[in-house]
Amino acid sequence: MFTWLSNLTDYAQHLTQRLHYLLAPPGATCLTCGTRAILSSTYPGICPRCMKQIPWIRSIRCLRCGRGVGCPDCARPHLQNRSFILNRSAVQYNTLMKEWIGMYKFRGHERYAPLLTALLIQAFQAMREEQNSALAKEPPAPVAHSATHAQQTKPQWRPDAVTYVPVSSERLAERGFNQAERLAAGLASACRLPIVDLLQRQINTTKQSFKSRGERIESMKEVFSISPGAIDILRELYRGIIASNIVRVHSSPLCLVLIDDIYTTGSTLNACGRVILDIGLSRDIPIEIYTLTLARS
Template sequence: MFNQLNNITDFVHQLSHRIHNLLAPPGATCLTCGTRAALSPTYPGICTRCAQQIPWIRSIRCLRCGRAIGCPDCSRPHMANRSFICNRSAVQYNALMKEWIGMYKFRGHERYAPLLTSLLIQAFQAMSEELSLVAENETQASVVYSATSALPPVDASIHPPSPRASTYARVQPLDAHASAAVRTNPQAANRDPKSLLQNPKPRWRPDAVTYVPVSNERLAERGFNQAERLATGLAAACRLPVVDLLQRRINTTKQSFKTRSERIETMKEAFSISPSVMDTLRYLYIDKAGSNSVRAHSCPLQLLLIDDIYTTGSTLDACGRVILNATVSSDIPVEIYTLTLARS
């Protein structure tokens, strides 16, 4: 008798579910707005209306940090000595992105992971195209400029992006970094992330991907490191190696509650190099440079450092400085580029 009741209950549930599907609007439930509609073919889990609201950074105003509006931080003299060449970000950190990232980062909604990773992958594609153009222009300019010369730094506050403008200066790590090239790429948001792997043209690719670590306390609290998830998702899609370079020495309080100067001070001693990781970097460097010692000095190892949100850049700068200090002492030339999901 009990089994018969269970069978009847299951049948009723299945029947009601089928009726609901027949009467409900076509499509599926959107991850972000909760409406039932046709989902976007490009952005996992969200409807086309929500996809249209993504605040892409389609053109860059600040050439150093990748901000879509003027950036007072990068015009400060001491900011010219940052550890990374340039930063690029996928979207502006507005109320919508704050909600999406917060749902994933703080509330444990892991269904947001494929969506956020897809945004980062497309930002990486645009970054790759930008730096590929830079490398091409740099090769052409080598006829005029010597290999050691550098263009003067760009005043980002008076240099709006232009489709035909490109300004770049390559300098050694731990020296004053000039700006990276301008990117004006409105089509980037509409490209299939997989197209990066299908394009036969040679393009800029980092030698390895790494990420900003979280403390053991944060890891226990959240159950995962959002920057690590983004980095591994990007690396898997683009077939790049992931290196666990860094570890967090101290558990800093939430950076969102701090002033700019407090963020910088807090980050100074927050990170260190993971044990035995230098062997991995040396292997990657030897594999890239080969046995040609002359070529080795002209082919620094290029690392892509991933984080979720860029605010002042103090976290990325602190991570990059730890990496550069370790690699300089090991005689491994390194260039660091950074990529974040959002730019505030």
């Protein structure tokens, strides 16, 4: 009798599950809102409704830092000599983006990684188009004489390598990964660019989100240093662009894209860029740094 009732219960549960499957909307569960729907093929894991809520920075108001609204920071005299050429960010750092980034960065939800990387790749493609458009407006630069004749051509903007903002050993142990490194690796893989480890963090600063603007800038001093082996990496990259790319002349700088997750004051990126520029200057390696972040506050 007990066996018969048990079998009947199992059959009822199976039937209920089958009916739920047949009656449920087609598709899969959205990573961010939990709705069952046909998910986006471009932005992994999310439904069309969540995709429409992405706060893209489509209209740039500040050409230096990439902010979509008015920017008082870049007009300040002490910020005129920053280490990077310009910054571009994918999205505004609003409540939704804070939740998405926080789920990945602090709670370790790995399924957010492909989604956030896709946003960064979109921003990189927009930055590349912007730089190519700017190059098209410049007069063509002469290149070195070949065996036959000198050429004049317009180069396409393409960085030589991707690098990233490091985290301290304490943060790495706490989270188990560096979110900036993961984003950089995803971008480098998608765009077929080398990713290089150039920096290390000497000081574990307290969380930047709790600091004022002035405290953020002050706390970044002496935080970063060059990684062991980074000088050899820079030399190899610079020799490679001189030897292999006929579009570039000998004086062309090494072009790097520096990745972080969030741009607030730019103090972290500026400090990282300054370390790289200084080591390049000491070794006669001209370097240009462009920064790319997932979000802009």
